[in-house]
Amino acid sequence: MSILDPAGPAARDIAALWWVMLTGSVLILALVTVLTALSFRKRAQVPDEARLERTWILGMGLGFSMAVLAALLAYGIATGARLTAPVADAVEVTAEASLEGWTFGYPGDAARGQTADVLHIPAGQDVVVSITTRDVIHSFWVPRLAGKIDAIPGHVNTLTIRADLPGTYQGVSAEYSGPGYLDRRFEVRALDPADWQAFLSGEMP
Amino acid sequence: MTALKRHRRLEAIWASEKGFRGWFSTVSHSDLGRMFLFTSFFYFGVAGILAMLIRAQLATPHSAWASEEVYAQLFTMHGTIMMFLFAIPAIEGMAVYLIPKMLGTRDLAYPRLTAYGFWCYAFGGAMMLSSLALGLAPDGGWFMYPPLSGGIHAPGINTDFWLIGITFVEISAICAAVELCVSILKYRAPGMSLDKMPIFAWYILVTALMILTGFPPLILGSILLELERAFGLPFFQADLGGDSLLWQHLFWLFGHPEVYIIFLPAAGILSTVIPVMARTTLLGYGWIVASIVALAFLSFGLWVHHMFTTGIPHMGVAFFSAASTLVAVPTAVQVFAWIGTMWKGRPDLRLPMLHILGFFFTFVIGGLTGVMVAIVPFDWQVHDTAFITAHLHYVLFGGFVFPILAGVYYWLPLVTGCRRFFKLGESAFVLTFLGFHGTFLAMHVLGLLGQRRRIHTYDADAGWTAINLIASIASFIMAIGLALALIDIIIHLFVAVRGKRSPWGAGTLEWATMSPPPSYNFASLPHITSREPYSDTPTLPSDLARGTGYLGDPQGDRRETLMVDIASGRPEALAVYPSNTTLPIRMAAVTGVFFLSLLLKVYWLTPFAVIAVAAFAVRWAWSLGATRDAGPQLIGRDMQVPLAIETEKPPGWWGSAFLLVANATFFGSLLFGYAFLWSIAPGWPPPEWLTFSILEVAIGIGAALAAPVLIRVANARVNASRPATPASAATLGTIVLLAVCLVSLILRAPSPTEHAYGATLLVLGSYGLFHAVLTGIMLAFVIVRMRRGYVSAARSGEPAIARLWVDYTAGAGTLCLLVAHVPAWLT
Structure with missing residues (x-):
């Protein structure tokens, strides 16, 4: 952290x-x-x-x-x-916060369903996360990868993250959101290219 | 008249009632200043205990000390009480107590208003405290972000306590600010031109102006959020055309200037005390005045730095980042001017100086971390972590608590006339200093290691355990230090060892009278020719007691002081104050009933409370004035001036003018909110527009244009000693017409609960209507006063005050109609 x-x-x-x-x-x-x-x-x-x-x-x-x-x-x-700065060839994912947890969406949703509380990204590539919320204000923060940005009702904010190496990185909601705030956390899993392709095609949960 | 006879005569006129009853009827700034300070330090203790509970909870991982719900109330109330019930009132108390003494006069401009402000603070504070006792305290964090604080996610009464209680308390801040502005500009010793004012008065003047322009956005935000919670007007709901970001803008438009509102008076204490401790004069008086004014302006341009993570485009945040770093420049000018002052003189390491050194070390660190978080990318990382908590405590403890303790120890001999007996203060300082840095230096590290603020516990494997334990232990050392300081001060108050007058050898006027100061401050008012009159004339106290100054011969039982020209300090008028009365506390009580009726949602009671407040206000104003002209008054030193009520601009005119500054800021914030929702909020355009009505606009604006003309006709007729009732009544008629148009606007606007557009129109129309009603009452009051003989060519002040309000209402009413109709007409 x-x-x-x-x-x-x-x-x-x-x-x-x-x-x-x-x-x-x-x-x-x-x-x-x-x-x-x-x-x-x-x-x-x-x-x-x-x-x-x-x-x-x-x-x-x-x-x-x-x-x-x-x-x-x-x-x-x-x-x-x-x-x-805008990045070229970035992978685009979405993040929706709520009091129940985070929901992440991926390109080519047809094959790949959404994931809850775990964001998968390819390692070594820029990833643009589009962030919003279903209820109160939350904030998307993975301290080892980048600064935080708020998830605000009715607005979509973007954040570019990039993990150098495959691995798991802890993330938290970093805007006080009432009871349960402590446990509003998520994980970012950075995958190597093969795993990422496997993930996108739905072979990996 | 001998000095002793003069003292007895003045005491008889100025003294508060003896004993317990005197607390409720006093209008003396010395009494009320002390009451403000006592009450605020009581809240400092309460909020300090809450802080200890927070640190106890975080001392170990998975502590079961406080539940999550209780913990949320603890941190919310700690911040809220420290900011609103300790810091601001402590400043008001200091200023209320010291300003008239420093300016060489006998009281503030509006003694009854001082009392009313204090009682609003006392009652509002009690309301907040009761929420804590009932376990229903606010729990959304001290900045209360919606939607978390909105009706859907926080349906309980907790948030209402915050919104309504704080608004009630803020009345006292606005009252004090109006009063301090007018007092500093118009109520000084003769000859004290602006450049001869003690530097503290400059700081308080700028602070008061900042309160007038900084608090209205928060008052507006609180009203809008309460309207949303109580009646479903969706100002902050994204799906109904509102935007939660609007709250953040309004809150920080207040919240950032607030930091400087707290810091500037503390810096004023430093600029006053450091030269005395160093046995010299302040280095760069003019530069310091310039830097205070620069700080005031800059501090309104950097609220967005609390919102760097909300997704505002980078070019926008870069501007605010620049402003936020720029604000460090005038602060640096002051810090280096203070160090230069110490180089210029020979500083002594006495107790106030110890706290000043504590200030230097702590505040410089707070300033440096402040510059760090003004750098946007770094803020993205540490925002909402323990790093920010640590930073803000360095700024507020360093920039406020240490200076105010320096000030308390510096002025205590003046207030009590005693010197310190047990020397607990030094040990207290060392414990406080070490404890503070132990706590908050550690919290910086916690923030860097990823500990969020406001979490109620943490896992043992997070790696934060040892640092949190250190912070908690250190915080208890700090608490012991502060408790010792408090005990030291209390002992001082009760164990009296007579001290000598002016123990520090200061040159300002507050020391040039008895200690403790008498109820009338000065037996006669000095004529000022330099910045440090007491240093220049060491015999000043006895000269003044012998009545060599102005107003040395009290007339009848009048409480007298002088009003002066703003720039030069030339005497302009003789002001006569009202004496002891319980009117302020009773009016504050009915104001409390108004707020309580909103809090408990007994809305049938609300109109009765409003009528009662209005009735008290009319009685308040009615008691002023006279029915015959008194002519020029002798004020001593062979000078004559008119009575204040026989000038073109009586005290009430000045008060109205400054109140209207606050009011205009409120209206400006409302227009900003309207434009913000229109351009930024999702969910626009609204489903239904207001239908344009040429009749409503034409009649309304026509009336608004006619009113200022008619009131001027009335004013001119008053000045020419001709009957002015018909012109005044005609003005009243145009105001009624304007009110009718605004009522029509409110009735025709789209439903206020379906979209923020309709809700905003309702608030705009109501704002205009409120002013029309208020001005209508004033005009009716003036007409009755004319008929009863209170108005003459000499006593023309009341119609002049009415003119101010007519002009404002006409302008605001016109703007309300235009901003409602023009967009409707264009779309």
């Missing part, structure tokens, strides 16, 4: 973003702490007010903060744009 143990490109990008931001934050916190502590030291002369204003307000308050924030914002928007 850890977002720091990514198993797909979207989650990996976000984990990298986290480590960058954590490093920067620790440095800034250390800077502010040291500056605050230094104000307690004994000083011979009282500094000149205009100069203090330039240093602290223009330099630190405006200059420093805007430079850091602008860089971070650019990085964040670029990452976000990459993660929401």
